[in-house]
Structures are given as structure tokens and as C-alpha cells.
Amino acid sequence: MAGRDRARFVCQACGAVAAKWAGRCEACGAWNSLVEEVATPRPGGLARPARGAVRGVDLVGLAGTTPPPPRRATGIAEFDRVLGGGLVAGSAVLVGGDPGIGKSTLMLQAAARLAASGQKVIYITGEESVEQVRLRARRLGLAEAPVELAAASHLPDIAATLEARPETGLVVIDSIQTMWLDTFDAVPGTLTQVRAAGFELVRLAKTLGFALVLVGHVTKDGAIAGPRVLEHMVDAVLYFEGERGHQFRILRGVKNRFGATDEIGVFEMTDHGLAEVANPSALFLAERRGHIAGSAVFAGIEGTRPVLLEVQALLAPNAGGTPRRAVLGWDAGRLAMLLAVLESRCGLRLSGNDVHLNIAGGLRINEPAADLAVAAALVSAASETPTRPDTVYFGEVGLSGEIRQVAQAEARLREAAKLGFASACLPLRLARGGKRLAPPEGLQLAEIGHLGDLLASFAVAAKTRKPDKTPA
Ligand code: TYD
Numbered sequence: 001m002a003g004r005d006r007a008r009f010v011c012q013a014c015g016a017v018a019a020k021w022a023g024r025c026e027a028c029g030a031w032n033s034l035v036e037e038v039a040t041p042r043p044g045g046l047a048r049p050a051r052g053a054v055r056g057v058d059l060v061g062l063a064g065t066t067p068p069p070p071r072r073a074t075g076i077a078e079f080d081r082v083l084g085g086g087l088v089a090g091s092a093v094l095v096g097g098d099p100g101i102g103k104s105t106l107m108l109q110a111a112a113r114l115a116a117s118g119q120k121v122i123y124i125t126g127e128e129s130v131e132q133v134r135l136r137a138r139r140l141g142l143a144e145a146p147v148e149l150a151a152a153s154h155l156p157d158i159a160a161t162l163e164a165r166p167e168t169g170l171v172v173i174d175s176i177q178t179m180w181l182d183t184f185d186a187v188p189g190t191l192t193q194v195r196a197a198g199f200e201l202v203r204l205a206k207t208l209g210f211a212l213v214l215v216g217h218v219t220k221d222g223a224i225a226g227p228r229v230l231e232h233m234v235d236a237v238l239y240f241e242g243e244r245g246h247q248f249r250i251l252r253g254v255k256n257r258f259g260a261t262d263e264i265g266v267f268e269m270t271d272h273g274l275a276e277v278a279n280p281s282a283l284f285l286a287e288r289r290g291h292i293a294g295s296a297v298f299a300g301i302e303g304t305r306p307v308l309l310e311v312q313a314l315l316a317p318n319a320g321g322t323p324r325r326a327v328l329g330w331d332a333g334r335l336a337m338l339l340a341v342l343e344s345r346c347g348l349r350l351s352g353n354d355v356h357l358n359i360a361g362g363l364r365i366n367e368p369a370a371d372l373a374v375a376a377a378l379v380s381a382a383s384e385t386p387t388r389p390d391t392v393y394f395g396e397v398g399l400s401g402e403i404r405q406v407a408q409a410e411a412r413l414r415e416a417a418k419l420g421f422a423s424a425c426l427p428l429r430l431a432r433g434g435k436r437l438a439p440p441e442g443l444q445l446a447e448i449g450h451l452g453d454l455l456a457s458f459a460v461a462a463k464t465r466k467p468d469k470t471p472a
């Protein structure tokens with residue numbers, strides 16, 4: 001066979017193939033992303049079956065049922081919640097996150113829990129030595145758990161071991177970027193290797209019936225290196241995230257074939273590993289100081305769970321030049337829109353101010369329902385009037401300043417009542433034949449239809465003009 005090993009260059013960001021190297025990928029525009037990889041697998045690689053071995057596929061009807069695959073709860077409730085109830089036999093989960101965020105710690109804890117419950121668990125580390133993992137296990141108090149450990153990265157060796165142990169319940173690969181096959185000339189971590197190793201491991205999980213967890217590092221721009229090639233291959237994609245310097249860690253489901261997405265698990269980092277946080281609202285609000293202008297509590301929903309968060313806004317006089325808009329934990333475009341609506345529809349001018357917005361605790365909010373809480377924090381900062389500390393806010397703001405309905409209002413209100421809040425500021429329910437909200441006992445509702453109503457409650461109309469008149 002004329003199997004020429006022709007060099008080709010594969011963009012590690014988008015997967016485009018180029019014949020020669022260039023500093024910039026022509027397909028996606030990424031810089032320095034082309035890496036030389038060999039196109040043809042060597043003979044003996046992915047073997048084609050002989051003609052006689054092909055036997056066709058079974059076709060079935062749409063009606064009929066298949067029993068759901070068995071699930072195994074790891075015993076770490078926050079992890080199980082994001083998985084949709086536990087690890088599914090024969091499925092593959094990708095756990096992505098920044099280096100140092102705590103992926104190995106979380107997976108070792110989950111592996112130890114599952115092993116202690118009688119499952120056979122194999123932990124393959126390609127990044128650390130056996131001694132390093134043992135050290136971590138000792139620090140976490142898990143050294144006695146019957147986890148089987150190996151430091152390896154050559155996938156055929158690992159596959160041989162797994163095939164010899166069909167009774168295995170969970171296999172953790174830490175990390176997929178270190179795995180390599182000798183069918184390809186590319187170095188570990190390149191698109192070709194990550195894709196091939198991922199594919200092989202997923203195939204093994206399906207045929208042998210173990211649950212597979214692939215740990216993957218996220219590159220700077222947020223893509224799991226070997227860009228998203230794994231995401232479509234696996235059954236669930238979870239991101240482990242958190243701000244460095246904060247003790248909270250959030251495990252977020254972005255894809256799940258066996259459960260709801262957008263579910264989050266909340267953990268707190270401690271000296272002896274990750275502790276589950278069963279009541280995140282209490283934790284996120286723990287450091288809140290009442291009676292400070294520029295702070296408002298948002299009643300949010302993360303997945304199926306209501307979570308209360310503090311939104312903080314700070315206005316500073318602009319020292320000249322373009323005013324700064326610094327946002328942590330929220331969308332900068334959304335903030336720009338809110339500022340524009342506040343100015344055009346409500347006459348609240350903040351264009352002479354630097355605006356800093358922060359979601360306390362390091363959580364990232366994606367919900368438009370946070371608009372009203374952010375607006376309340378901004379208006380509170382502008383009027384130097386604290387929001388009532390026992391009030392929560394939620395509602396989406398439209399371009400004309402109208403406050404729009406958001407989903408799951410009841411769940412948000414229940415959470416607020418549970419944490420001792422006395423009132424909620426929320427979108428006005430128009431009597432469109434719909435049923436009225438029944439607030440939980442002890443919770444007062446302040447329903448508003450327009451941002452102007454919010455400003456009126458702070459009596460900012462008169463006050464805000466002042467800072468604008470004195471030039472900075
Ligand atoms: P590690 O699990 O190694 O992160 P990753 O696998 O994502 O790169 O954790 C990074 C460091 O943080 C490690 O030195 C241990 C420390 N750490 C704690 O001390 N407590 C914790 O709860 C966690 C999660 C990590």
C-alpha cells in the first residue's frame with residue numbers, strides 16, 4: 001500500500017486542515033493554532049474489517065421501550081445532582097475546567113466514595129505520579145478507599161487492563177490530554193490524539209459497560225483543548241469553575257443526555273477537599289452587609305434550584321476618557337443595554353461614571369431575570385440609597401424599560417421566604433386571565449411594570465441630576 005505519511009497542519013481551535021504552516025488559521029482566524037499532525041494512520045492502526053465480517057445493523061420500530069441504563073449515585077450529592085442522579089453505566093462524562101481549579105480533587109473524592117460503596121473503580125493519572133495521587137488521598141483522608149490507581153498515558157496499555165477487568169464500574173482518566181496512541185505521530189494533547197484517545201475510551205466504556213469520566217483542561221478562550229471534539233462524543237459535559245481566591249467551586253452541566261442541563265453543584269474548598277454546599281443561598285449571602293448603597297439581592301434559578309445572590313454595583317466619577325464598564329460574573333453587553341435603557345427611558349444618566357458590577361461569591365449568572373436586580377443595584381448606587389435589605393429582585397428588562405415575566409417565579413419566591421426575606425420586587429402580572437401569584441406566607445410582593453417604577457421607589461429622579469452637573 002502506498003500509505004504516504006504526508007505532513008499536514010491541523011488548527012487546534014477549529015480542526016481545519018492546512019497543507020502548510022501559517023501563523024494564523026485561515027478558517028477561524030486563531031493565531032498560532034496550527035500544529036503538524038500526520039494524516040494517515042500507520043498500517044496496523046484502525047484496521048478495516050474483512051468483507052465477511054460485515055453483518056449489517058438491526059433496525060427497530062419507534063414504539064417499544066428499552067429499560068433505562070442503570071445509574072450509580074456516587075454519594076456526593078452535588079455531583080450526582082449535576083449528573084442527573086448519578087453515573088450511568090456505559091456512558092462517558094467530560095469534566096472540564098482551568099488547571100488548578102480542583103478537578104483531580106473532585107474526581108478522587110468521587111472515585112473513593114464509589115469504591116467505598118463496593119464498586120470497582122480505576123483511576124488513571126497521566127499527569128501526576130502515583131506518589132502525588134497517594135499524597136492527595138492521604139490529605140483528603142481517603143487513603144483507605146479501595147481505588148485502583150495507575151500512572152499511565154499509553155492508551156493501548158490502559159485498554160488492555162480495562163478489557164481484562166470487565167467488572168469495573170467507574171474509570172477516571174485524568175486527563176484526556178495526556179493520553180496517546182502510537183497509531184498517530186502527533187504529540188499528546190493535539191487534536192488528533194485527543195480525538196482518537198477519547199473515541200477509543202468511549203468505545204471501551206460502551207462495550208465493557210463502565211462509567212467513564214474524562215478530565216480535560218480548558219484552554220484560555222474557554223474551549224476544552226482538542227476543541228470541543230470531545231463534547232459531541234461524550235454523553236455529558238460538566239464544567240468545574242470558580243474564581244481563584246474564592247472558596248466556592250461550581251460544577252455546571254452544559255450537556256447531559258441523561259438529565260437536565262444548566263444544573264449546578266456547589267462546593268466549598270477546604271483543607272481536606274471539596275465540601276458539598278447543600279444551601280448555596282445562605283453561603284452566597286453570608287458576607288452581605290445590609291444598608292449599603294449599590295447592593296441588591298437577586299432571586300435566581302440555576303438549573304432546577306433557586307439560588308439567591310448579591311449583585312453589587314459601584315459608580316465612580318470618570319477621570320476623563322471613555323467611562324469604564326467592568327463586569328464580573330455577568331454579561332457586559334447586557335449591562336450596556338441596561339445602562340442605555342436607564343438613560344433613554346428613565347433619564348438616569350450614568351455616562352459620566354465608571355460602572356463596576358460584581359456578582360458576589362464568584363458565580364456567573366446567565367439569566368436575563370437578573371436585569372431587575374442589576375438595575376436595582378445601579379439605581380441604588382446612583383441615588384446613594386440602600387435597597388431594603390429584606391427585598392429580593394427578579395425580572396427581565398426590555399428595551400422600552402418594561403419589566404417582563406420570567407420563569408419559575410414561585411420557586412424564587414419560596415427560596416426568598418425560606419431565607420427570611422420579607423418582600424420581592426418582580427414583574428407585574430397583567431390580569432390576562434392568568435392566575436395570580438400566591439406568595440408564600442410572610443412575603444410581600446411589589447409588582448412593577450416599568451423601570452420608572454423602580455426609580456420612583458428610590459426617589460432618584462431629583463437626586464441623580466446632581467453628579468452630572470458637576471463635571472468630574
Ligand atoms: P487539583 O484538584 O489538583 O486541580 P486540577 O486537577 O483541576 O488541576 O487542585 C489544585 C490545588 O488546590 C491542589 O494543590 C489542591 C488544592 N485544593 C485544596 O487544597 N482543597 C480543595 O478543596 C481543592 C479542590 C483543591
Ligand code: MG
Pocket residue numbers: 100103104105127174
Ligand atoms: Mg489535575
